[in-house]
Amino acid sequence: MPLALLAAVVLVGLLAALPEPRTSTVPVAPDNTAAGGARAAAQILRRQGVDVRFVRTTADAVAAADAGTTLLVVRDALLSDTQVEALADTPADLVLLAPGWSLPWFTDQITSAGWLSDAPTVRSASCTDADATAAGTITASGALMATGPDATICFPGAEDAPGTGAYAVVEGARRVAVLSDVTPLTNEALADEGNAALVLRLLGRHDTLVWYVPSLSDTGTTEATGPSLTDLLPPAAPVAALQLLLVALVTALWRGRRLGRLVTEPLPVVVRSAETTRGRGRLYRRGRSRGHAAAALRAGAATRAARRLGLPRSAPATAVIDALTLATGRDRVEIAALLYGPPPTDDAALTRLAHDLDHLESEVHRS
Structure with missing residues (x-):
């Protein structure tokens, strides 16, 4: 807690020291x-x-x-x-x-x-x-x-x-x-x-x-004005301020609570992957997030198809489309619309997209 407080103080000080548009x-x-x-x-x-x-x-x-x-x-x-x-x-x-x-x-x-x-x-x-x-x-x-x-x-x-x-x-x-x-x-x-x-x-x-732009406080002289606040401070003031900062830092490290080794403990329950998938699907449906659901389906299908065709994970979309066109014999525009087209507007369109992606993957596996 003291370390977090010290970090917050240092962060606020740095932000305050940053130049701002006047x-x-x-x-x-x-x-x-x-x-x-x-x-x-x-x-x-x-x-x-x-x-x-x-x-x-x-x-x-x-x-x-x-x-x-x-x-x-x-x-x-x-x-x-x-x-x-x-x-x-x-x-x-x-x-x-x-x-x-x-x-x-x-x-x-x-x-x-x-x-x-x-x-x-x-x-x-x-x-x-x-x-x-x-x-x-x-x-x-x-x-x-x-x-x-x-x-x-x-x-x-x-x-x-x-x-x-x-x-x-x-x-x-x-x-x-x-x-x-x-x-x-x-x-x-x-x-x-x-x-x-x-x-x-x-x-x-x-x-x-x-x-x-003249001001009311302008004295009208060409000589330098009186000393500033920094000029009134003793020469040792900057050194003393640095020492105080160092003492505060050492005190914070000394009084700070040290973290021990990480302790592992078993989870209270085991959640199967199928249940996680269905739960996420229900969340998407409840929030009507058809775009997120479609993006997840398309990303999964593209990744699996690319791996099946020997493409690396970093392969661009054009390379994936070209490889699927050669493997399935489908039209290039059709594959591009299927994998990278606009999100579905209703549940029926999302269902059709899922079936079409599954069919596309099955054609890749047959090839």
Whole structure:
């Protein structure tokens, strides 16, 4: 009993240590499976070989956003001037999702041209940008406007002012792409129109994607945060924990009940094989398990016939059928249906099957 209890404790510990798929309720997060999350896009990007790194602090985002990576910044309502300046100074290509007041910090070529409407509308690319033309149409709200010659505006709304659109891009020393609405990235809308094409092309340009969703607990500094719980433990804590585990294991083995030699004892009654067969048949009949009964009859007939014809137990069904065809002269299709056909639908069909199998075996024995 103690050994079983110890095994159960160890098993629970191992299961608890196994990594589990992380999920959250953070809007537009790559681990959020809800309609407003973005796990679907993150999973597709990972399958395409993109290393998606989900961060919640400016310090982590700045540390991971090196040259040759993509930094996705989702909304800016929780960011301070210091945080925005730190993000803007990174060498990574930028993708800004639903930015507001912070947009001028990242680029002087694009500005916001209006608030988001109540519901996203279907918009056509209407520009020469490769990512936008590949998407064709998207569902989005809001409007952006070019304030410099290097900006390209795409996906204008039907009621928006001329020269505005939901997507803007600036090509230069580093690429800055801006999407006025988070809708195309969400699980709910990713499969609509060309949303997936635009999102995957925007976020999959580099092998590493730093996915930054600001949080309330973000300190806004680029320095490391305070020590973790493991840092507060003394250096000898892991060794002591291992010793305690070893002591517990030795104690369990010492106090555990050892099993002795196996003791044989005669059965109280002897059950004949014929009675066992009839009992199983009655169980099949009571449970209307004609399929199981037919499978047992067919398996027995095939095994005995194959042994009679010199075939090994591992012979495939095709070999058994071919051998029975040569031995009995019957049609190959008829034998295949008899041994491997569909289960009978009633008792009369099961009885006919048993007679047919018995007749087939008798022909094999005569041969």
